[in-house]
Amino acid sequence: MSVERAAVVGDEALEVWIDQDLCTGDGICAQYAPEVFELDIDGLAYVKGADDELLSAQGATTPVPLPLLTDVVDSAKECPGECIHVRRVSDKVEVFGPDAE
Numbered sequence: 001m002s003v004e005r006a007a008v009v010g011d012e013a014l015e016v017w018i019d020q021d022l023c024t025g026d027g028i029c030a031q032y033a034p035e036v037f038e039l040d041i042d043g044l045a046y047v048k049g050a051d052d053e054l055l056s057a058q059g060a061t062t063p064v065p066l067p068l069l070t071d072v073v074d075s076a077k078e079c080p081g082e083c084i085h086v087r088r089v090s091d092k093v094e095v096f097g098p099d100a101e
């Protein structure tokens with residue numbers, strides 16, 4: 001996933017991470033954006049990195065691909081655990097998710 005293809009809001013690249021401590025494991029995010037989210041064998045959702053690999057570290061971040069911005073934002077809005085966080089790469093300010101202003 002190249003930086004050039006990452007989604008931007010106000011010329012800022014975005015990244016997404018999941019707080020696994022709050023994940024209910026319902027899989028809504030993986031239905032909305034399977035290119036970005038996947039359930040691991042522990043039943044919790046994780047983000048995926050370049051080459052489609054699942055990033056199994058808690059709170060790992062991955063760039064938001066521009067074509068998937070809507071799906072990722074919808075995932076954050078619909079997430080019953082309120083645990084999907086989309087933030088600017090530059091200053092880590094959350095722009096979509098439970099901590100967005």
Ligand code: SF4
Nearest residue numbers: 023024027029079081
């Ligand atoms: S939508 Fe939220 S609660 Fe549901 S699996 Fe994804 S991260 Fe977990």
